[in-house]
Amino acid sequence: MTEKEVILFQAVAGTLVQVHATVIASEKMLEALLESDASLLGVNLMIIGRQVETSGHGYVDLLALDEHGRIWVIELKRQRTSRTVIAQIIDYGVWAETLTVEEISNIFAIYRPGDALASAFEAHFGKPLPAEVNAAQDLVIVAGALDSRTRENIQYLQRFSVPVRTVLFEHFELGGSTILACVREKSDAGYSRWAPPTATLEDSQTGDSAVHRSRIAPRAACTRLHEYRDGIQPAHAQAKAFWAQHRAQFQWNFLTPDFLFALHHKWQTDEARAGRPRLPLSRETLVQRLRDIVQEDDGWEYRQASPAHLMLALEPLAEGIDWTWDGSKVPIRGFRRLGA
Template structure:
């Protein structure tokens, strides 16, 4: 069911003044906002391309990558019918699912102007770019309003088949003095959408290596003793670490928002007796 958002301003003497809702008539404007600040959808996204041409003749509005290396298609509904927008985003997904690490990097290089994908990813998320990208993908339909038919189709694909698809509506408000406001509502709460996908589909992502398995890699590279000592010594300064498919990452709190990020990593795969223990 479509949600009618209303907004009030608390004025002088504790009086409430309702702010008028206006039709967001330029979804290109919304696309610009999303490109400039994708956090209005999610803090866990990084834009790596805009108006990306697929091999099937389509053009993806925005292509993003999340903190685990999965791709996210962001498509604006504009004046498309429910059948058209859902068919279109599924068509784009059929192309995105086969993108290799190299192709994803190539797309990002053409778009990013402030560094490589590895650098921008680490700056954004505080951790290294995953070794394997695009093991899964998500679809987001964005609009100023979503009709009942689109809602039913998205819910059907998500609830019955675990397809990672969702819709987001942005509503626009404007005061008489020209101040503008934007509200955001997800059709399906992100946690619920993720849960539906997990219970309906088996993840293709390989589990992280254990500490013991990473130690075995270090042993094979003749750097086992140094690796073990480094892990023990560094662990004294951190209260948490995680393992990945290629590293041990030590987690700490950074920034004004007290976010937990990777501070230091040991890389046994890239280490050997000649070069020593690799870290980042």
């Protein structure tokens, strides 16, 4: 998603005067405003909990249901996010997936004492509570802005149908009033990103592939959510061990993703022979993990470069692996030694 700038002007005596965005006073204020009208997210939601305890994972800012019985986990950040928010909301989503109807009803009873979930749902949406509740979840980050790493990570997750979404907002104060302007994406076909979880018969008959792409099979999304949360930590640990073992040995000042993937495969084979079996990481997963790892490494960075003059040294680690460098001068993205 490309970050967009919102510029607000006020007409004063026939002249436009720019109203500058300010940081909202607190996340509690943002939480209260969104609680009062969740249509800021672009979909009709019924809030069922605020600051909901998640059994050791922290507190969800807002928990909601949509008309299909999907659980919405909403995390609020009043300023620019860091990529730690992704791990946070994934943990919340894994917890939310386990909620039974009884547990959801208990959460709602704490939030609105004296009201029953089923009757409140029918009053809000004008139809009965679905027979299947919490078949899928949507994870939403509402923030003042996204840093580039967070945006890239969210796009990566979305390619694998992990249901993480973002809504960006700008805060203005005008004449003593608070104004929130939000930016939320729509699909190419004009449908809201917040489409129902499954395609309808009408969609199948029209053959609208854009609609199909925007809708996620509930159980598949939940499975991938677990796979991401449960798989990312061991994959990261493995990539970190690989990097720690090799980083001081590299003679080249630029490491291509293909070279690192081939070297990782050799290392993986050697580890298995030594009785230390490792995970079969894909090239994309390995590169993504290494990108995160070098963020904390003061000697390397991930960037685009022309590798020719950075790979002239003899590289012993390139021997004996199923990969050869063609000497290309075409700029590519890879791992470059700082100061080289």
